[in-house]
Amino acid sequence: MSKKKYCEKFSVPEHLTVPLGACIPAPVKEQRAMITGNWRTERPVIDHEKCNLCLNCFIFCPDSSWHLDEEEEKMVWNADFCKGCLLCVAECDVDCLDAENELNFKGGVVRLDKPY
Amino acid sequence: MAKEMFLAGCSAAAYGAALARVEVITSFPIRPYTGIMMELSKLVANGELDAEFVHGEGEHAQVAIAYGAAAAGARAYTGSSGVGVTYAMECYSPASGGRLPCQMAIADRALDPPGDFGSEHTDVMSCRDQGWIMGWAETPQEVLDNTIIYYRIGEDPRVLLPQFCCQDGYFVSHIPGKVVMPEQSQVDEFLPPYKHPHALDPTKPISHGPQIYPDQGPAINLQRAQAFLDTPAVIEEVIEDFNKIFGRDYKPFLDEYRTDDADFVFFIQGGHARTARFAVNHLREKGVKAGMVKLRFVRPFPTEAVAETLSKFKAVGCVENSTSYGGAMKGGNLIHEVRSALYDVDNPPAVTSFMSGLGGEVVSLEEFYSMAKVLAEAAKTGKVEQYVYWVGFDKGV
Structure with a gap:
């Protein structure tokens, strides 16, 4: 009978190796391996004059894309991770946030270094 | 002790x-x-x-x-x-x-x-x-x-x-x-x-x-x-x-029972293998050269061991205890793996399958005897009439 060995060892190129079980060091701040800003079609734009720093946007943002810069005393938006869900716009108590189309901005949406 | x-x-x-x-x-x-x-x-x-x-x-x-x-x-x-x-x-x-x-x-x-x-x-x-x-x-x-x-x-x-x-x-x-x-x-x-x-x-x-x-x-x-x-x-x-x-005697993948000069074997996994052993004994008493091969691991499927072991026989009957509706062999799952493992073997055995023991029904000795009839015929002719037999419902079983 012919006896076939099916395969013994796959060869994986260096750039495609992944850690065992896909476990990676926990991100200290941002998971740069998965930028989600390019999912966005609209973005929240803040009017700092109207903002009373109530932190509603920070509380309701599901992606932690708003934080308070305590020195400058203003809210800072993270373009790399905001998916444009606009919950912050709906939850803002003083109407200082507006939704604007991505195409109105130079450069448009955030692009990945390597497009899919 | x-x-x-x-x-x-x-x-x-x-x-x-x-x-x-x-x-x-x-x-x-x-x-x-x-x-x-x-x-x-x-x-x-x-x-x-x-x-x-x-x-x-x-x-x-x-x-x-x-x-x-x-x-x-x-x-x-x-x-x-x-x-x-x-x-x-x-x-x-x-x-x-x-x-x-x-x-x-x-x-x-x-x-x-x-x-x-x-x-x-x-x-x-x-x-x-x-x-x-x-x-x-x-x-x-x-x-x-x-x-x-x-x-x-x-x-x-x-x-x-x-x-x-x-x-x-x-x-x-x-x-x-x-x-x-x-x-x-x-x-x-x-x-x-x-x-x-x-x-x-x-x-x-x-x-x-x-x-x-x-x-x-x-x-x-x-x-x-x-x-x-x-x-x-x-x-x-x-x-x-x-x-x-x-102090036990386990085989890693395939447990063979009275296969030395067997013409055909039941290929089976799990508890019904106990009944299969009795069926093989009774068939042997009547001069039928039956044997049993029990599968111990489905994953990883022991492809090489199955090819090597089952190619010794003239016919193999997979006793299926699971369904694969609309699958390649229209019955159970084991036959898919067995036929794939045997594809590159010279002079492969005739392979068919038996749907039995579904829904908790016992795979009885009588069912094994009717499977044996089909397998003895396949061993003689080298061919199988059907890929799957629904035991108790199909002609001949």
Whole structure:
């Protein structure tokens, strides 16, 4: 009978190796391996004059894309991770946030270094 | 003198888990596997076993808890039957992809409809592509031994995969048999404490199951495929070691019964192999050259061993205890694997399959005799008339 060995060892190129079980060091701040800003079609734009720093946007943002810069005393938006869900716009108590189309901005949406 | 007990499969599985010193047990009731958790909860309540006993809110939660426990560095044990097995389906791939070797004890139960308490392998066979090690036991003794053996295989650094440790519901899980109880010192020698290369540790924070780029997806799948390529050698090593320490005589993949000069064999897994042994004896008394080959692992499927062993015979009948509706052979699952394994063999045997024992029906001696008639004819002509026979419904069986 012919006896076939099916395969013994796959060869994986260096750039495609992944850690065992896909476990990676926990991100200290941002998971740069998965930028989600390019999912966005609209973005929240803040009017700092109207903002009373109530932190509603920070509380309701599901992606932690708003934080308070305590020195400058203003809210800072993270373009790399905001998916444009606009919950912050709906939850803002003083109407200082507006939704604007991505195409109105130079450069448009955030692009990945390597497009899919 | 080793201690002997009279145990049903459920109790045997529980004692096996206790001897393996499981640290986290997670339960949810469903017949017939519930007996395992009843026995284990007693052992924990009586202070005979030091383990966390967590009651999940369903089977999905059960496997998720076992996943978390294994990630935290504990030897985790859970289990289910029938629709409970399929309800937890989402959690199987994360556990194998995350390379977390928890164990799921199974006592098979037919899937709905209708509500059927009988045994049938379709519940776990439906999960055979989820990256778990998988195999069936024939007796309560084999259930206890497999429980310990599977942990050793799954926790090997070359493997690191979760395991389905299966027994037929009722036929094995509820019918007692004689079980030789291993000494705790033997089990401790065979099965070292569980150590995972990246168990959760607050001083070295890591992410389990993070989002990845699509081009990393194939690489992760390949990693699991590689683990399964490496597993057969580990199984052979582990079984040899087990036989040496416990004085048993297990074959790693295929258990052959009276096959020396057999014309045809029943290819079978699980509890019905016991009936097959009696059928083979009776057929031999009548001069029919029948034999039996019992499959001990479905995953990893022992392709080379099956090709080498089954090519010795003129005809092979896969006794199917699970369904693959609309599959290539229109019947069960084993025949797909067997025919694939035999494709490159010179002069392959005639291979057919028999749907029997579905929904908890007994595969009776009479059914084996009618299968033998079909197989004897196939051995004579070298051809099979049909790929699948529904025993009791089809012509000729």
